[in-house]
Amino acid sequence: MSPAIRSPRDFWAGLLYSGVGATAIFIASDYSWGRGGRMGPGYFPTVLGALLLLVGIAALVRSFLVRGEPIGPIAWKGALLVTGATVLFGALLRPAGLVPAVVVLILVSASASVKFRFDWRAIALMIGLVVFCALVFVKGLGLPVPLLGPWFGA
Amino acid sequence: MELLSHLALGFSTAFSALNLFYCLLGVFLGTAIGVLPGLGPVATIAMLLPVTFGLEPVSALIMLAGIFYGAQYGGSTTAILVNLPGESSSVVTALDGYQMARNGRAGVALATAAIGSFFAGTVCTFLIALAAPPLSEVALKFGPADYFSLMVLGLVASIVLASGSLLHAIGMILFGLLLGIIGTDVNSGVARFSFGLPELSDGINFVVVAMGVFGLGEIIANLQSESTRSLVATKIEGLMPSREDFRRMVAPVLRGTALGSFLGILPGGGAMLSSFAAYSLEKKVSRHSAEFGKGAIEGVAAPEAANNAGAQASFIPMLTLGIPSNPVMALMIGALILHGIQPGPGVMEEQPALFWGLVVSMWIGNLFLLVLNLPLIGLWVRMISVPYHLLFPAILVFCGIGVFSLMNTPFDVYLMALFGVLGYAFRKLGCEPAPMMLGFILGPMMEEYLRRALLITKGDATVFITRPISATLLAVSAVALVIVLLPALKEKREEVFKD
Numbered sequence: 344m345s346p347a348i349r350s351p352r353d354f355w356a357g358l359l360y361s362g363v364g365a366t367a368i369f370i371a372s373d374y375s376w377g378r379g380g381r382m383g384p385g386y387f388p389t390v391l392g393a394l395l396l397l398v399g400i401a402a403l404v405r406s407f408l409v410r411g412e413p414i415g416p417i418a419w420k421g422a423l424l425v426t427g428a429t430v431l432f433g434a435l436l437r438p439a440g441l442v443p444a445v446v447v448l449i450l451v452s453a454s455a456s457v458k459f460r461f462d463w464r465a466i467a468l469m470i471g472l473v474v475f476c477a478l479v480f481v482k483g484l485g486l487p488v489p490l491l492g493p494w495f496g497a
Numbered sequence: 498m499e500l501l502s503h504l505a506l507g508f509s510t511a512f513s514a515l516n517l518f519y520c521l522l523g524v525f526l527g528t529a530i531g532v533l534p535g536l537g538p539v540a541t542i543a544m545l546l547p548v549t550f551g552l553e554p555v556s557a558l559i560m561l562a563g564i565f566y567g568a569q570y571g572g573s574t575t576a577i578l579v580n581l582p583g584e585s586s587s588v589v590t591a592l593d594g595y596q597m598a599r600n601g602r603a604g605v606a607l608a609t610a611a612i613g614s615f616f617a618g619t620v621c622t623f624l625i626a627l628a629a630p631p632l633s634e635v636a637l638k639f640g641p642a643d644y645f646s647l648m649v650l651g652l653v654a655s656i657v658l659a660s661g662s663l664l665h666a667i668g669m670i671l672f673g674l675l676l677g678i679i680g681t682d683v684n685s686g687v688a689r690f691s692f693g694l695p696e697l698s699d700g701i702n703f704v705v706v707a708m709g710v711f712g713l714g715e716i717i718a719n720l721q722s723e724s725t726r727s728l729v730a731t732k733i734e735g736l737m738p739s740r741e742d743f744r745r746m747v748a749p750v751l752r753g754t755a756l757g758s759f760l761g762i763l764p765g766g767g768a769m770l771s772s773f774a775a776y777s778l779e780k781k782v783s784r785h786s787a788e789f790g791k792g793a794i795e796g797v798a799a800p801e802a803a804n805n806a807g808a809q810a811s812f813i814p815m816l817t818l819g820i821p822s823n824p825v826m827a828l829m830i831g832a833l834i835l836h837g838i839q840p841g842p843g844v845m846e847e848q849p850a851l852f853w854g855l856v857v858s859m860w861i862g863n864l865f866l867l868v869l870n871l872p873l874i875g876l877w878v879r880m881i882s883v884p885y886h887l888l889f890p891a892i893l894v895f896c897g898i899g900v901f902s903l904m905n906t907p908f909d910v911y912l913m914a915l916f917g918v919l920g921y922a923f924r925k926l927g928c929e930p931a932p933m934m935l936g937f938i939l940g941p942m943m944e945e946y947l948r949r950a951l952l953i954t955k956g957d958a959t960v961f962i963t964r965p966i967s968a969t970l971l972a973v974s975a976v977a978l979v980i981v982l983l984p985a986l987k988e989k990r991e992e993v994f995k996d
Contacts, residue, residue, distance in 0.1 A: 353664075356926040360668045367675050367690070374687055380955035384682040384689055387944040388675060395671040402664055414925050418721040422921055425717050425893070426914040432897045433910030448897060449890040455720050456886035465887060472891055480898050484551065487905055 350411025353402045361399025367392030424455035440492035441481055445473050500626055503853050507626075510854030511861055516559050519552065520858050523560035524865045527567020532574050532877045533888060538808075539824050539934070540715065541568035543707040544892075546832055547899040554836040555851045559858040561832055562812075565825060566862045569808055570614060570870060573801060574877050577606045587804070589776040593789060593796030600792045604736040607874060609746055609794055611867050612738075613802035617754040618863030621809035624758055625816070625856050629845060632817040636842035639818075641949035642960045646970035648943050651820050653974040654763055655932050657981045665928045673933035676701060677940025684948065696908040703831040704903055706937060707824070708896045709913040710930045714920020716889050736871055738794070746798035749779050753802030760803075761810025763822065771807030772800035809859060816852065817842055819942075824934040831938060 348354045367388055377383025428451035435444040449469050453459040480486040510516065526548075530541045545564050549557035576587035577594035590610065597606040639647070656666040679690045680700025691697035738746070756778060757771035779799040780789045789796050811822045812829075819841035821827035833840045838848065845852045870877070900909045923930050954960045962968045 352925075352927045356665060356668065356928055359922075359926070360672065363672060363675065370690055374682075374689060375685065378956075380952045380957075382944075382948045382951055384685045384687040387947065388678050388689060391671055391675050391678070395668065395675065398664060398668040398671060402668065405664070412927065416721070417925060418717055418921075421720040422717045422918060425713060425720070426917055429713065429893060429897060429914040429917065430911055432893075433901065433907035433914075436901060436907055436910075444897075445894055448894055452893050453886065453890045456889070458884070458886040468887055468891070472894060476894060476898060480902070484548075484902075486898070486902055488901075 348406055350406040350409055351414050352411050353406035353409070355414070357399045357402030357404075357406055359399070360402060361396050364392045364394070364396030364399055368396065421455045425452050428452035428455075436488055436492075438492050439494045440489045441477060441486075442473055442490050443492075443495075445476055499630070503630075503849075504626060504857060506849060507853030507855075507857030510555060510850045511559065511858040516556055516854065516858065517861070519556045519560040520563045520862050521865055521869070523563025523565075524567040524862050524869060527564035527569075528571040528574075528866075528870060528873075528877065529567075529880060531568030531571025532880050533571075533883075533892075534575050534579065534881065534885070536568075536715070536892070537572060537711065538565055538568040539707055539828060540711040541571075542825065542828050543704050543711065544895050544899055546704055546828070547902045549832070550835070550902075554833075554838055554848075555854050557832065557836055558829075558851065558855050559862075561829060562855060562859055563862045563865070565808070565829075566614075566618070566805075566859075566866055569805065570611070570866050571877070573610045573614075573804075574607060574870070574874075575881055577610065577797070578603060578878065579881060587772070589772050589800045590797055590804075592776070593791075593793050596790065596792035597794070597797065602792065604874075605738045605742060605794070606797050608736045608738055608871060609742070609797045610801040611870055613746065613750045613753065613798045614805035615863050615867045616750050617757060617802040617806035618809055618866075619860060620754050621758055621761075621806050622856060622860040622863075624810065625813055625859070626853075628762075628813055629817050629852075629856070632813065633842040633845050636818050639842075639966060640964065641946045641953065642964050643966040643970065645943060645946040645950055646961060646967040646974075647818065647820060648939050648946070650970045650974045650977075651814075651822065652932075652935065652939065653977050655823075655935050657977050662927065663981065665926075666932050669923075669928050669930065669933040670936040673936025674940040674943065676706065676933070677937045678944065683945075694908075696906065700941075701912065702903050702909065703828065703934070703937060705900055705909050705913050706916050707828060707934065708900055709916025710920030710923070710933070711824075712892065712896045713913065713917025714924060714930070716892065717917065717921040718924050719885065720889070736874075742794055745785070745794050749775075749783070749795040749799035750802040752778060752782075753799035754806045757803035757806025757808075758810045761807035761822075762813050772804035775799040775803030805863070812859070815840060816844065816855075819844075821935060821938055824931045827934050827938040 371385045371388040371392060374385030374388070375383035376385045376389070428448050431451060432444050432448040435447055446469065449472065453465070459465065477490055481488060481490060511520070526545055527541055530536055530544065531538065542561065542564055546561070549560050552560065572587040573590050573594070576591035577598050580591050580595040594606045594610070597603065652670050656663060656670065679697055681688045681698050688698040753775040756775050760771045760774060776796060776799060779795050780786055783789070783795050785793050785795060811826050814820045814822050815826040815829055819830065819839070821830050830840050838844060896913065897910055900913045901907065903909055920930060950960055951958065960967070961971060
């Protein structure tokens with residue numbers, strides 16, 4: 344981080360705001376602005392995008408002037424495992440079925456925790472959760488997902 | 498008496514065996530999930546929302562209200578027993594509640610919280626019943642321009658009352674408004690910001706955003722600072738406050754209720770602000786102010802009464818104007834829309850049974866809280882003692898299945914993962930996600946009212962300052978913004994949030 348940046352939080356947030364604002368203006372330039380009393384689909388998003396861009400620039404400017412808190416360590420591993428597990432769950436739900444999807448979600452996400460041990464408690468909890476989901480969501484509430492999907496010959 | 502006949506209608510709706518059951522179930526589930534550390538009311542409601550999809554609108558709403566109170570109270574339980582407030586509104590409860598628990602008075606602290614909440618809830622039920630009809634009448638006079646200005650005021654208020662940086666609050670609101678616009682524009686049929694993805698042409702479901710930002714984002718943040726939680730008391734005894742305790746809690750509960758009811762009605766207000774304000778007020782006026790922070794019963798009674806009053810009073814603008822004053826109400830509005838009800842002044846006229854049934858079931862929900870939670874405290878303690886590393890995979894499973902069940906598409910699950918990363922990033926950057934949720938819900942409504950207002954006047958924007966209602970609302974917004982930007986008051990505001 345460059346020493347000129349006094350508030351890294353403001354800096355990155357400012358970058359996020361202005362990036363989103365500029366993108367919104369750019370994409371909305373394809374939509375009609377409308378005329379007279381008839382507001383087109385491009386009008387509102389462009390105004391919002393411009394305001395967000397201004398806020399972002401203000402945050403960027405402030406990040407060089409006012410000292411702020413540091414961002415602190417980032418939990419890359421946790422973020423990656425938790426979101427990765429969630430994405431895997433979504434991808435597995437239909438082809439592999441609810442049971443394998445839930446098992447994968449639990450095992451992958453649990454590895455994000457330094458405290459998690461694959462002991463009898465964890466196994467019991469996992470089995471309990473799988474049974475609960477199968478009974479409540481698939482059998483009870485009629486979620487249209489197979490327990491074991493096409494991958495398992497069902 | 499119109500009030501009595503309204504309440505009678507409400508009682509007859511709420512007292513059907515089925516609705517009582519859903520209210521009880523909601524309170525129970527809400528508390529069970531709400532006591533889990535790191536899960537506030539927004540995440541709890543978002544997680545449990547899909548369970549209500551199959552129900553009648555009345556039952557679904559009654560159950561959701563029950564979930565909300567349960568989650569609120571569950572958060573206080575955790576704050577008192579482990580000093581880990583599950584949500585911002587129980588932060589101040591933890592200050593004295595946890596100290597009371599350490600002094601061996603956990604039971605009394607929990608009972609005080611329950612009694613204070615119940616009293617505040619009862620008062621607020623009557624307040625809603627009294628205030629809603631006249632407010633709805635006023636709201637029926639509102640034109641599109643007035644609605645637009647009202648939403649501006651709501652957003653400005655949430656900026657003023659946000660606890661963090663003003664600039665970030667504005668940024669997050671705009672970000673939320675833009676997110677809300679994603680999807681097909683109803684008037685032109687243009688799919689906006691859909692990035693060529695057909696799944697985005699219907700827009701993003703607010704449950705996906707709420708679960709991602711408040712559920713997943715929170716989990717990632719919690720995993721980073723995994724700490725051992727120590728329960729102060731595994732066995733809770735002596736629930737009954739003494740005569741002296743009762744004597745000391747009366748005035749704080751009354752003051753907390755009054756403050757909470759007032760602050761809850763304000764847009765942007767609600768439970769958190771109410772509890773903070775009540776605590777600092779009590780600290781100033783109390784004769785026992787030296788005991789604050791060391792286990793003063795006033796420090797539990799006042800904020801607990803205030804946060805419940807604030808939580809409940811925030812139903813008033815939601816039900817009468819269709820304007821959410823905080824993220825929880827934004828979720829409630831989303832839930833109503835999912836059930837085919839457009840929140841606003843019309844609801845009371847068109848669906849009186851639903852409206853008054855909900856009002857009465859709020860009170861019943863509070864009663865259930867009192868009679869259910871104290872006897873079941875042993876169960877809640879056991880729920881809190883489940884270690885986080887065993888808990889969070891289960892939370893993820895429920896979030897995943899819940900989001901999938903919205904449209905039965907894995908796309909929403911992927912989107913939730915994306916919002917999880919965003920939610921974590923917001924936390925790291927000190928950006929509050931609550932204003933974003935408000936903007937997200939209000940975005941499409943604001944655009945629609947703006948469009949209608951301009952259509953009526955053929956593009957003349959002066960309508961916003963020539964209509965008296967709209968002009969007043971905008972003037973109040975402007976004054977609020979100016980005041981909060983003045984350096985002297987800025988310090989004062991920071992002081993309030995520091996307490």
